[in-house]
Amino acid sequence: MISFLVNLPTWQIIRVTGIVSYILLTLGVALGIAYGLPLWPRKMKTVLYKIHSFATISGTALGLLHGAVTVIDTYVPYTWRELLVPFTAHYDPVLSGLGTLCGYAMLLVILTTDLRNLLKRRVWLAFHLLSYPIFAMAAIHGFFMGTDSRFPGIRLLYLASIVLVVLMSLLRSAFGPAGGMRVSRQAPLSRNTPxxxxxxxxxxxxxxxxxxxxxxxxxxxxxxxxxxxxx
Known part of the structure; x- marks a missing residue:
């Protein structure tokens, strides 16, 4: 069993799971923002929510696998302490710590979503908004620590994901927090206004x-x- 784990292409597994995890988390964040737009019929919102949940959970699972495989990697092996305690890794402690924080934060977001009916809306929303800093940390961790960032296609992937999330956030803010287009306040009536x-x-x-x-x-x-x- 040990020889089987040692002979696994761990370096390739780490790279692939990291990139695919980032893509899925980007999709989950973008669809979560799109779900709040008042543009979709009820059936479409149901589809968006299902894809959003699948992308978020799948991306988190692959991200955890991405980190766990580093323990058995023979090129840059991590200890369990370095993996579980942020900013204690011997290799790029800051960037590695951001990856660890992403894993913890995503588990917290998923857990509080499952417990949404037991939490106050403000509490649930505060945890759910962690998706934004999680996305930022994941982008920094992947781009600056990933060896594949030297390829133009991967760089374009990171750029496109950031542009997508920023544009979706701006569009969402234009519709306001309640899901309707923001309108200017009505001017006060003058004395001669009928x-x-x-x-x-x-x-x-x-x-x-x-x-x-x-x-x-x-x-x-x-x-x-x-x-x-x-x-």
């Missing part, structure tokens, strides 16, 4: 009332109340 009185179905169109004719309308109302009934 006000429309609501009318009930079957009644004539409402009369425009302004400060200038409000008193005259009130006098007509009093005259009508005290006028003798028509025979």
């Amino acid at each position: 006000v429309t009185q609501p009318s009930r179905p079957g009644q004539p169109e409402p009369e425009l009332v302004s400060p200038g004719n409000a008193s005259r309308r009130s006098e007509r109302f009093r005259d009508t109340r005290h006028a003798p009934p028509r025979g």
Whole structure:
């Protein structure tokens, strides 16, 4: 069993799982942002949520595998302590620590999502918003520590993922936190601004009332109340 693990192509496994994990986490973040846009019918939102959940959980699982394989790697082996305790690795401690923090934070996001019905919305949202710093840490960890970043295609991948998440975030903020387009606040009414009185179905169109004719309308109302009934 030990010889089988030692003979595994660990270096290739580490590289592939790291890149695929990053792609899936990017997809999960982008779809999570897209889910909040008021553009989708209910069925489409269900599909988006399922893909978002699958990408997030799969990306986290591959990320954990990516880290665990470093323990049996023969090229740059990590100890369990270096893997589990952030910033204690002998090789690139800061970048390695960011990878460890990403793993812990993603597990926390997934756990709090499963416990969402037991948590207050503000608490759940605070944990869920960790996805943004997690994405940033994953991008820094992968780009600067990954040996494949020397290839133009991988560099383009990181650039495209960052642009995608930034654009989706800007689009989401344009629609506001409640899912509707932000509108400017209505300007306060001036003294000469006419006000429309609501009318009930079957009644004539409402009369425009302004400060200038409000008193005259009130006098007509009093005259009508005290006028003798028509025979």
